[in-house]
Amino acid sequence: MIDAHENIAKALKCSTGEEVAVTWRLDRKGVATGWCRLREAAGILPAARAVADLKGRLSMVTAYLPEATKHSGVRELAYHFDLDGTTLTIRIQLPPERAQVPSLTPVFRSADWNEREFMELYDIKVTGHPDPRRLFLDESIEPAAFERLIPYSTFSNGASSKALWDRVFADNDHKESP
Amino acid sequence: MKPSHKHLSSQVLRLYRINAGSCNGCDVELAVTASVSRFDVGSLGCSYTENPADAHIVLITGPLTVRVREKVLRCYAEVPEPKIIILVGVCPISGGVFRDSYAVSGPVDRYLPVDVNVPGCPPRPQAVLAGITEAADLWRARQGIAVASPTAVTSACQGQGANGTTGVRGRMRFTAAACVGCRMCEHVCAGGAIRFQEEETGLRFTLWHNTCAFCGMCSHYCPTKALTATDEWQMAHRQEEKYRLVEQGIIPLVPCTGCGVPMLPVAAELLRIVYRGVSRETERLKTLCTECRQKQSIGGLRR
Numbered sequence: 001m002i003d004a005h006e007n008i009a010k011a012l013k014c015s016t017g018e019e020v021a022v023t024w025r026l027d028r029k030g031v032a033t034g035w036c037r038l039r040e041a042a043g044i045l046p047a048a049r050a051v052a053d054l055k056g057r058l059s060m061v062t063a064y065l066p067e068a069t070k071h072s073g074v075r076e077l078a079y080h081f082d083l084d085g086t087t088l089t090i091r092i093q094l095p096p097e098r099a100q101v102p103s104l105t106p107v108f109r110s111a112d113w114n115e116r117e118f119m120e121l122y123d124i125k126v127t128g129h130p131d132p133r134r135l136f137l138d139e140s141i142e143p144a145a146f147e148r149l150i151p152y153s154t155f156s157n158g159a160s161s162k163a164l165w166d167r168v169f170a171d172n173d174h175k176e177s178p
Numbered sequence: 179m180k181p182s183h184k185h186l187s188s189q190v191l192r193l194y195r196i197n198a199g200s201c202n203g204c205d206v207e208l209a210v211t212a213s214v215s216r217f218d219v220g221s222l223g224c225s226y227t228e229n230p231a232d233a234h235i236v237l238i239t240g241p242l243t244v245r246v247r248e249k250v251l252r253c254y255a256e257v258p259e260p261k262i263i264i265l266v267g268v269c270p271i272s273g274g275v276f277r278d279s280y281a282v283s284g285p286v287d288r289y290l291p292v293d294v295n296v297p298g299c300p301p302r303p304q305a306v307l308a309g310i311t312e313a314a315d316l317w318r319a320r321q322g323i324a325v326a327s328p329t330a331v332t333s334a335c336q337g338q339g340a341n342g343t344t345g346v347r348g349r350m351r352f353t354a355a356a357c358v359g360c361r362m363c364e365h366v367c368a369g370g371a372i373r374f375q376e377e378e379t380g381l382r383f384t385l386w387h388n389t390c391a392f393c394g395m396c397s398h399y400c401p402t403k404a405l406t407a408t409d410e411w412q413m414a415h416r417q418e419e420k421y422r423l424v425e426q427g428i429i430p431l432v433p434c435t436g437c438g439v440p441m442l443p444v445a446a447e448l449l450r451i452v453y454r455g456v457s458r459e460t461e462r463l464k465t466l467c468t469e470c471r472q473k474q475s476i477g478g479l480r481r
Contacts, residue, residue: 137281138243138244138245138281140244141244141280141281158278159278160273160277160278160285161273161277161278161370164272164273164277164285164386164389164421165373165386167421168373168384168386168421168424169373169375169384170421171421171422172384172421172422172424172426
C-alpha cells in the first residue's frame with residue numbers, strides 16, 4: 001500500500017513537473033483516500049495521463065465555489081480518480097477571470113459529460129474537448145447559469161403562474177365546493 | 179362520397195405518444211394501457227402507433243421543455259388532420275411542479291389546440307382511459323358520427339370501483355369549517371395549486387386540480403385536516419373545463435362578540451388540538467378577536 005501511494009506521488013510529480021503532496025486518509029474499513037492540489041490548472045492533463053498509466057480511471061469531476069473563496073470568486077475543480085479501489089482526488093483552483101482547463105475526455109471518456117456540464121453552468125473554458133455541445137441547457141439560454149445571481153422571482157418567472165391563476169379566478173367567480 | 183358511419187364508428191383509432199420532457203411517470207402509466215389487459219386501450223377500440231402519419235389521437239406527456247419544443251411541434255405536425263390532443267398529467271396542462279422554470283416552455287396549450295386534459299401526477303391508467311374515451315368521442319363527433327353514451331371506461335375499469343377503491347391517490351378535498359386560515363397548505367404546495375384570497379365576506383380557498391401533484395403535503399401539514407386526500411381519480415375533462423376544475427371553499431368572517439370587528443372563526447378542530455376539548459372558558463373566548471380576548475383574559479393589551 002505504502003509503495004502504491006509513493007508511486008502515485010512520484011508519477012504525479014514526474015508528469016506535472018511540480019512537487020505534489022498527497023495526503024492519505026484511512027477510513028474505519030481501511031479504505032484509503034488520497035487528496036492533493038495542483039498549482040497549475042493545466043497540470044491536470046498530464047496528471048490524468050499519469051493516472052491512466054497506473055491503470056486508474058476517472059470517476060467524476062466536480063466544479064464548485066468553496067465557502068472560503070466565495071467573495072473572491074475563485075472556483076475549484078475536483079477530479080476524483082479511482083485506482084483499484086483507492087480514491088485519489090486532485091483539486092485545482094481557477095482564477096475568477098478567464099478560467100481555462102484542458103479537457104480530459106481524450107484520456108478518459110467518462111470526463112465528457114462532466115466537462116460539458118460545468119462548461120455550460122460555469123464560466124469555465126474547456127480546451128480540446130472533442131464534442132463541446134450543450135449538455136442540458138438549451139442553446140437559447142445564456143451560458144454560465146450558475147455564475148449569475150438570478151433572483152428567485154426571476155429564475156422562477158411567475159408570469160406563467162399568474163396568467164393561469166388569473167384564468168382560474170376569472171372562471172370560478174363565486175363557485176364553492178359543497 | 180361520404181364514408182359510411184358504421185365503418186367510421188368501428189374504425190380503430192390510433193394513438194401516438196409524444197414525450198415533451200416528461201419525468202416518465204405518466205409514460206409508465208401509459209405503458210400500462212398498452213401492456214396490462216385490464217387497462218388495454220384495445221378495449222376502447224384504440225391501438226398505439228409509432229408512426230405519426232397513421233395517428234388520430236396524440237397523447238402528450240411532460241411540461242414541454244425549451245429543449246424539446248420544436249421537436250414536439252414537428253412530430254405533432256406530422257399527424258394528419260383531423261386529430262385530437264390529450265394532455266396526460268398536470269405537467270403538459272399547467273407546467274405542474276416545473277412551471278415557471280427557465281427551461282420550460284409550456285403549458286402545451288400555448289402552442290397546440292388541446293382537446294382533452296387528464297390531470298394527475300401521474301394519472302391512473304383508468305383516468306387515461308377515460309381521457310382516451312373522451313377523445314375518441316370527440317374525434318367521432320367531429321366526423322359527424324353519433325356517439326353512444328360512453329360505456330367503455332366503466333367496462334374497462336370494472337372491478338376497480340371508479341370512486342370506491344382505497345389506497346388510491348386522487349383529488350384533494352377541502353372542508354371550510356375545519357380551516358383555520360393558517361395557509362400552510364399554500365406554502366408547502368409543490369405544484370402551486372393552492373391560493374387564498376381575502377374577500378369582504380371571508381377567506382376564499384381555491385385548489386386548482388390541474389396543477390395538483392397528489393403529493394398530499396397540504397393534508398400532511400394541515401393542523402386541523404381541513405384538507406384530505408380522496409381516491410377520486412376521475413378527472414379527465416375537456417379543455418373548456420380546464421380552469422373550472424377547482425376545489426373551492428370560503429371561510430366566512432364572523433363579528434367579534436366584544437367589538438364587532440370581523441374575524442376568522444375558530445375551528446372546533448383547532449380547539450380540540452390546542453385545548454384537547456372545549457371548556458366554558460374557551461367557548462366564551464373563541465368568539466372574541468385577539469384584542470378583546472387579551473382584555474378579557476389578562477386585563478389589557480400586550481404586544
